[in-house]
Amino acid sequence: MSAMRVTLDAEACVGHGRCYALAPDIFSANDQGHCVIKTDDGLIPVGSEDRAHQAVANCPEGALRLEE
């Protein structure tokens, strides 16, 4: 795991689905199509950092945050 961590504001997520389309190794969808973080504690696997950045930057609701 890298030192990077992603957090989700579940109240802000409305299920656009950009995150799990862009970074399916980090995010998936619940039955409503809202974001679920797949990795333990939101830690980003080594090698997935760019995808994590892209997914977070593309959330139209600003529901995702990266901590480095």
Added chain:
Amino acid sequence: MDPAAAVYPEQRAANPYLPEVAADPIPFYRRLRAECPIANLEGFAEGTHIISRYEDVKFALRHPEIFSSDLVAVDIGQDRPLIPLQIDPPEHAKYRRLMDPFLGPSAIAYLDEETRKLANELIDAFAARGSCDFHAEFSVPYPCTVFLQLTGLPLEELGTFLRWKDNIIRPDVDPGDLDAAQQLRRETGQAMYAYFGGVIDDRLANPGEDLISRFVHGEVEGRTLSREEILDICYLFILGGLDTVTATLDCSIAYLAQHHDRRRQIVERPELVGAAVEELLRLHTPVMQVLRVVATEYEMNGVKMKPGDHVMLMLGAADTDTEEFGVDAEDFALDRTVNRHFAFGGGPHRCLGSHLARLELRVALEELHRRLPDYALTDGAELHYSPGIREIAHLPLVFEPVAV
């Protein structure tokens, strides 16, 4: 007419409903954002606000307590608010809790194969001819067939359903004859309620796996939906399910038929189709605007809005705003790294069908460009875009005939 001329900064007004604007809205959006970011609808002195900048549209989408969707005042022939479109939070969430899972990504994933087969059958019908009306032969039948299968409605009735949604979305009356438009919408609304009343009776007696059966037998907060609630969902489904993907395909293919270098990028690198779908949705934003009503007094960009005022969130203007998308906001850029467009709206009312729409669009673009890599607009073709939701009446294409 120059579409930007439909913005009147001296009167702080604009008219997004002109066909010239629907055909080429970007210059209109540009001037609107720059010179008149909160405009009145032309002809209405006060009480209608067109909001066009990305940040302002985003704020309004995310604040339903100020910008309400309770639009029963807007007459589209309905007796009650459409569900869930015209219901505000927190009530809204309970319907979405029931409905979202039926149209979520995992629930519809199985449609990839079926839609691919359908797309190919439709292409088969015109591939050897070397020409087609893409609107009539693909943009309409493709999403509508998928929708009717999902809802268990008879394909033979498609003509009736299409007439109903057109009567409501773009009533065929003399322009400006608002009374005639309203009457047509009323009659159509009553016909839809009567028809879907019969469908509900059928699904009560013979439940199936289709969406309407699921709504008839589904529960919100431990109770089944009332007959009226199901009718209010069906009303919305006819409007939302049979028009928007058609318009998106029309706008997208018309653009790619006239921009060969862009099309070639998709043909040569099919893995870019996902990015192309997002960029086509953003740049063309086929649903130009969504409506809201002001719930509490609010001031935006120095304009005071009062309860009951109508608000048009110009999604297409937000989606081409350089403040959000950079200097190339008006270009089709497959290498765009950040694309937070609102073609499906945003906030709690994010389009219920967005996952289905994206799947349909991706599959259609993949198959079309695999089968017919070189197509162009027929010489001399004039494209007529309809305002509001940008369908193109006829989209004549030519291409090298391919044996089927």
